[in-house]
Amino acid sequence: MNIVSQIISSYSNNKSLYLGEKVTITEHMIQTAMLAEINNCSSDLVCSSLLHDYGHFILDNPDNLVVNKKDGRHEDIGYNFLKKHFIKNVVEPIKYHVKAKKYLARDNKYYQGLSDASKVSLKLQGGIFNDKDAKEFEKNEFFNNSIKLRKFDDNAKKVGLKIKSINEYRSLLISKLI
Ligand SMILES: [Fe+2]
Numbered sequence: 001m002n003i004v005s006q007i008i009s010s011y012s013n014n015k016s017l018y019l020g021e022k023v024t025i026t027e028h029m030i031q032t033a034m035l036a037e038i039n040n041c042s043s044d045l046v047c048s049s050l051l052h053d054y055g056h057f058i059l060d061n062p063d064n065l066v067v068n069k070k071d072g073r074h075e076d077i078g079y080n081f082l083k084k085h086f087i088k089n090v091v092e093p094i095k096y097h098v099k100a101k102k103y104l105a106r107d108n109k110y111y112q113g114l115s116d117a118s119k120v121s122l123k124l125q126g127g128i129f130n131d132k133d134a135k136e137f138e139k140n141e142f143f144n145n146s147i148k149l150r151k152f153d154d155n156a157k158k159v160g161l162k163i164k165s166i167n168e169y170r171s172l173l174i175s176k177l178i
Pocket residue numbers: 028052053153
């Protein structure tokens with residue numbers, strides 16, 4: 001099976017809920033991609049948004065992470081797999097989407113708006129950035145897109161929202177292969 005078909009079948013077969021939320025990982029990632037589209041983002045960022053939590057499909061049982069107080073480092077697992085197949089502009093914001101949360105959480109209003117599960121995972125991911133880490137992150141070439149991805153991510157947990165089928169993204173995925 002080629003890589004795009006393999007990815008599409010992971011989305012089609014996924015039934016597990018996204019870490020303490022009420023939507024599946026598939027629903028969550030498709031909602032994230034749809035937010036990028038609604039906000040007129042580049043096709044690269046739509047593709048990043050669609051794939052950003054792919055690491056959760058690779059991890060054995062993502063549902064146990066919060067329960068066991070472990071951080072599965074899904075962003076690295078997803079990134080390391082996806083970078084073998086997709087262009088840099090797509091995969092780099094995926095690598096940084098957790099750092100973007102650590103950055104944004106410096107703003108208390110942002111922090112308070114996070115879901116309970118997301119607050120727990122923030123702690124497991126090392127907590128809020130200090131000033132030095134924040135400054136360093138701002139210099140990153142993919143800073144802006146990582147922040148945008150993060151904001152779509154945080155808002156992509158709506159129960160019962162009508163979403164696109166993963167098959168509608170097949171040509172986008174193919175167009176971003178290395
Ligand atoms: Fe996410």
